Amino acid sequence: xxxxxxxxxxxxxxxxxxxxxxxxxxxxxxxxxxxxxxxxxxxxxxxxxxxxxxxxxxxxxxxxxxxxxxxxxxxxxxxxxxxxxxxxxxxxxxxxxxxxxxxxxxxxxxxxxxxxxxxxxxxxxxxxxxxxxxxxxxxxxxxxxxxxxxxxxxxxxxxxxxxxxxxxxxxxxxxxxxxxxxxxxxxxxxxxxxxxxxxxxx
Numbered sequence: 729x730x731x732x733x734x735x736x737x738x739x740x741x742x743x744x745x746x747x748x749x750x751x752x753x754x755x756x757x758x759x760x761x762x763x764x765x766x767x768x769x770x771x772x773x774x775x776x777x778x779x780x781x782x783x784x785x786x787x788x789x790x791x792x793x794x795x796x797x798x799x800x801x802x803x804x805x806x807x808x809x810x811x812x813x814x815x816x817x818x819x820x821x822x823x824x825x826x827x828x829x830x831x832x833x834x835x836x837x838x839x840x841x842x843x844x845x846x847x848x849x850x851x852x853x854x855x856x857x858x859x860x861x862x863x864x865x866x867x868x869x870x871x872x873x874x875x876x877x878x879x880x881x882x883x884x885x886x887x888x889x890x891x892x893x894x895x896x897x898x899x900x901x902x903x904x905x906x907x908x909x910x911x912x913x914x915x916x917x918x919x920x921x922x923x924x925x926x927x928x929x930x
Contacts, residue, residue: 736774738764744785748833752782752840779845782837786851789834790858798862808869809918812887815863816911819891820904828902834859835892860884873922890914 742763746755757778761771775781801814822830834855841848864884867874874880890910897906 735764735766735770739766739771739774739781740784740788742766743781744788744833747782747785747837748831752837779848782848783851786834786837786848786855789855790851793855793858793862797859808866809873811866812863813911813915816887816891816894816914819895820907820911823895823898823904823907828898828904830895831899832892832895835896856888860888863887875921875924878921887914 739760742760743755746759746763750759757768757771760781761768771781775784797815797818801818802811805811805814819830819832834852838849838852838856841852843849860881861884864880867878867880867883871880890913894907894910897910898904900906
Protein backbone atom coordinates (compact mmCIF):
# COMPACT_ATOMS: atom_id res chain seq x y z
CA UNK A 729 0.00 0.00 0.00
CA UNK A 730 1.38 3.39 -0.98
CA UNK A 731 1.75 6.28 1.42
CA UNK A 732 -1.04 8.14 -0.40
CA UNK A 733 -3.42 5.22 0.03
CA UNK A 734 -2.46 4.93 3.69
CA UNK A 735 -3.31 8.59 4.28
CA UNK A 736 -6.64 8.24 2.50
CA UNK A 737 -7.45 5.14 4.53
CA UNK A 738 -6.66 6.97 7.77
CA UNK A 739 -8.97 9.81 6.78
CA UNK A 740 -11.82 7.44 5.94
CA UNK A 741 -11.37 5.39 9.11
CA UNK A 742 -11.17 8.53 11.25
CA UNK A 743 -14.38 9.86 9.70
CA UNK A 744 -16.09 6.48 10.09
CA UNK A 745 -15.42 6.54 13.84
CA UNK A 746 -16.25 10.21 14.39
CA UNK A 747 -19.44 10.19 12.29
CA UNK A 748 -20.60 7.20 14.36
CA UNK A 749 -19.58 8.70 17.70
CA UNK A 750 -20.58 12.34 17.21
CA UNK A 751 -22.77 12.42 14.12
CA UNK A 752 -22.01 13.87 10.71
CA UNK A 753 -22.88 17.52 11.33
CA UNK A 754 -21.20 17.67 14.73
CA UNK A 755 -17.90 16.32 13.41
CA UNK A 756 -15.53 19.06 12.32
CA UNK A 757 -12.71 18.83 9.84
CA UNK A 758 -10.16 19.61 12.56
CA UNK A 759 -11.28 16.51 14.49
CA UNK A 760 -11.01 14.30 11.41
CA UNK A 761 -7.55 15.62 10.56
CA UNK A 762 -6.35 15.22 14.15
CA UNK A 763 -7.57 11.64 14.44
CA UNK A 764 -6.17 10.74 11.01
CA UNK A 765 -2.90 12.55 11.76
CA UNK A 766 -3.23 14.30 8.40
CA UNK A 767 -2.84 17.84 7.13
CA UNK A 768 -5.56 19.88 5.37
CA UNK A 769 -3.68 19.59 2.09
CA UNK A 770 -3.81 15.82 2.34
CA UNK A 771 -7.56 15.90 2.83
CA UNK A 772 -8.20 18.08 -0.20
CA UNK A 773 -5.91 15.94 -2.29
CA UNK A 774 -8.34 13.03 -1.85
CA UNK A 775 -11.69 14.71 -1.21
CA UNK A 776 -13.23 17.95 -2.44
CA UNK A 777 -15.78 18.14 0.38
CA UNK A 778 -16.77 16.57 3.65
CA UNK A 779 -19.68 14.94 1.83
CA UNK A 780 -17.26 13.15 -0.49
CA UNK A 781 -15.57 11.76 2.60
CA UNK A 782 -18.96 10.60 3.91
CA UNK A 783 -19.59 8.81 0.61
CA UNK A 784 -16.24 7.02 0.99
CA UNK A 785 -17.26 5.99 4.53
CA UNK A 786 -20.58 4.59 3.33
CA UNK A 787 -18.87 2.66 0.54
CA UNK A 788 -16.55 1.17 3.15
CA UNK A 789 -19.55 0.05 5.19
CA UNK A 790 -20.99 -1.67 2.11
CA UNK A 791 -17.68 -3.40 1.40
CA UNK A 792 -17.14 -4.59 4.97
CA UNK A 793 -20.65 -5.82 5.81
CA UNK A 794 -19.74 -9.46 5.26
CA UNK A 795 -16.19 -9.56 6.67
CA UNK A 796 -17.11 -7.54 9.77
CA UNK A 797 -20.68 -8.65 10.52
CA UNK A 798 -21.98 -11.57 8.50
CA UNK A 799 -19.01 -13.89 7.96
CA UNK A 800 -18.06 -14.24 11.67
CA UNK A 801 -21.70 -14.87 12.62
CA UNK A 802 -22.26 -17.36 9.81
CA UNK A 803 -19.07 -19.21 10.77
CA UNK A 804 -20.46 -19.73 14.28
CA UNK A 805 -23.92 -20.90 13.18
CA UNK A 806 -24.82 -23.50 10.56
CA UNK A 807 -28.56 -23.21 11.11
CA UNK A 808 -29.89 -20.44 8.81
CA UNK A 809 -32.50 -19.15 11.27
CA UNK A 810 -29.94 -19.07 14.07
CA UNK A 811 -27.72 -17.06 11.75
CA UNK A 812 -30.42 -14.38 11.67
CA UNK A 813 -30.49 -14.24 15.45
CA UNK A 814 -26.71 -14.43 15.52
CA UNK A 815 -26.61 -11.20 13.50
CA UNK A 816 -28.90 -9.59 16.06
CA UNK A 817 -26.58 -10.93 18.74
CA UNK A 818 -23.71 -9.06 17.08
CA UNK A 819 -25.50 -5.77 17.76
CA UNK A 820 -26.34 -6.87 21.30
CA UNK A 821 -22.64 -7.46 21.98
CA UNK A 822 -21.89 -3.95 20.70
CA UNK A 823 -24.47 -2.55 23.12
CA UNK A 824 -22.87 -4.44 26.00
CA UNK A 825 -19.36 -3.33 25.02
CA UNK A 826 -20.39 0.34 24.95
CA UNK A 827 -22.66 0.43 27.99
CA UNK A 828 -25.69 0.73 25.71
CA UNK A 829 -24.35 3.86 24.04
CA UNK A 830 -23.86 2.06 20.71
CA UNK A 831 -26.01 3.22 17.83
CA UNK A 832 -26.19 1.67 14.37
CA UNK A 833 -24.06 4.05 12.27
CA UNK A 834 -26.21 3.69 9.16
CA UNK A 835 -29.41 4.25 11.10
CA UNK A 836 -27.97 7.33 12.75
CA UNK A 837 -26.82 8.83 9.46
CA UNK A 838 -30.15 8.01 7.76
CA UNK A 839 -31.94 10.12 10.37
CA UNK A 840 -29.43 12.98 10.21
CA UNK A 841 -28.61 13.49 6.54
CA UNK A 842 -30.73 16.12 4.78
CA UNK A 843 -33.11 15.07 2.05
CA UNK A 844 -31.24 16.97 -0.66
CA UNK A 845 -28.13 14.81 -0.29
CA UNK A 846 -29.48 12.33 -2.82
CA UNK A 847 -26.23 10.49 -3.49
CA UNK A 848 -25.68 9.93 0.22
CA UNK A 849 -29.20 8.59 0.69
CA UNK A 850 -28.63 6.16 -2.18
CA UNK A 851 -25.60 4.73 -0.39
CA UNK A 852 -27.51 4.57 2.89
CA UNK A 853 -30.21 2.54 1.17
CA UNK A 854 -27.52 0.35 -0.42
CA UNK A 855 -26.25 -0.41 3.09
CA UNK A 856 -29.72 -1.34 4.31
CA UNK A 857 -30.32 -3.41 1.16
CA UNK A 858 -27.08 -5.32 1.65
CA UNK A 859 -28.02 -6.09 5.26
CA UNK A 860 -31.52 -7.27 4.40
CA UNK A 861 -30.25 -9.31 1.45
CA UNK A 862 -27.92 -11.19 3.80
CA UNK A 863 -30.79 -11.92 6.18
CA UNK A 864 -33.06 -12.88 3.29
CA UNK A 865 -30.46 -15.41 2.10
CA UNK A 866 -30.70 -17.06 5.52
CA UNK A 867 -34.49 -17.14 5.34
CA UNK A 868 -34.41 -18.70 1.89
CA UNK A 869 -32.00 -21.34 3.15
CA UNK A 870 -34.65 -22.21 5.75
CA UNK A 871 -37.55 -22.04 3.28
CA UNK A 872 -38.71 -25.58 4.06
CA UNK A 873 -39.72 -24.40 7.55
CA UNK A 874 -42.06 -21.69 6.34
CA UNK A 875 -45.19 -21.41 4.23
CA UNK A 876 -44.50 -21.15 0.51
CA UNK A 877 -46.32 -17.80 0.32
CA UNK A 878 -44.10 -16.12 2.94
CA UNK A 879 -42.68 -12.83 1.67
CA UNK A 880 -39.07 -13.31 2.71
CA UNK A 881 -37.89 -9.95 1.40
CA UNK A 882 -40.48 -8.19 3.55
CA UNK A 883 -39.64 -10.37 6.56
CA UNK A 884 -35.95 -9.50 6.22
CA UNK A 885 -36.86 -5.79 6.38
CA UNK A 886 -38.93 -6.50 9.47
CA UNK A 887 -35.84 -8.08 11.06
CA UNK A 888 -33.92 -4.90 10.24
CA UNK A 889 -36.68 -2.82 11.81
CA UNK A 890 -36.48 -4.89 15.00
CA UNK A 891 -32.71 -4.42 15.14
CA UNK A 892 -32.75 -0.67 14.49
CA UNK A 893 -35.64 -0.02 16.85
CA UNK A 894 -34.19 -2.22 19.55
CA UNK A 895 -30.80 -0.53 19.36
CA UNK A 896 -32.31 2.95 19.48
CA UNK A 897 -34.46 2.13 22.50
CA UNK A 898 -31.59 0.41 24.31
CA UNK A 899 -29.46 3.49 23.71
CA UNK A 900 -32.18 5.82 24.95
CA UNK A 901 -32.84 3.79 28.09
CA UNK A 902 -29.19 2.76 28.61
CA UNK A 903 -30.54 -0.74 29.04
CA UNK A 904 -30.53 -4.01 27.10
CA UNK A 905 -34.13 -4.67 28.12
CA UNK A 906 -35.84 -3.00 25.12
CA UNK A 907 -33.50 -4.73 22.68
CA UNK A 908 -33.93 -8.14 24.30
CA UNK A 909 -37.71 -7.77 24.44
CA UNK A 910 -37.85 -6.85 20.74
CA UNK A 911 -35.69 -9.81 19.74
CA UNK A 912 -37.71 -12.19 21.91
CA UNK A 913 -40.93 -11.06 20.21
CA UNK A 914 -39.26 -11.65 16.86
CA UNK A 915 -38.20 -15.12 18.01
CA UNK A 916 -41.80 -15.89 18.97
CA UNK A 917 -42.99 -14.64 15.59
CA UNK A 918 -40.58 -17.00 13.86
CA UNK A 919 -41.95 -19.85 15.97
CA UNK A 920 -45.47 -18.95 14.84
CA UNK A 921 -44.38 -18.89 11.20
CA UNK A 922 -42.76 -22.31 11.55
CA UNK A 923 -45.85 -23.59 13.36
CA UNK A 924 -48.09 -22.46 10.49
CA UNK A 925 -46.06 -24.58 8.10
CA UNK A 926 -46.44 -27.61 10.36
CA UNK A 927 -50.23 -27.07 10.63
CA UNK A 928 -50.61 -26.82 6.85
CA UNK A 929 -48.52 -29.93 6.38
CA UNK A 930 -50.58 -31.94 8.88
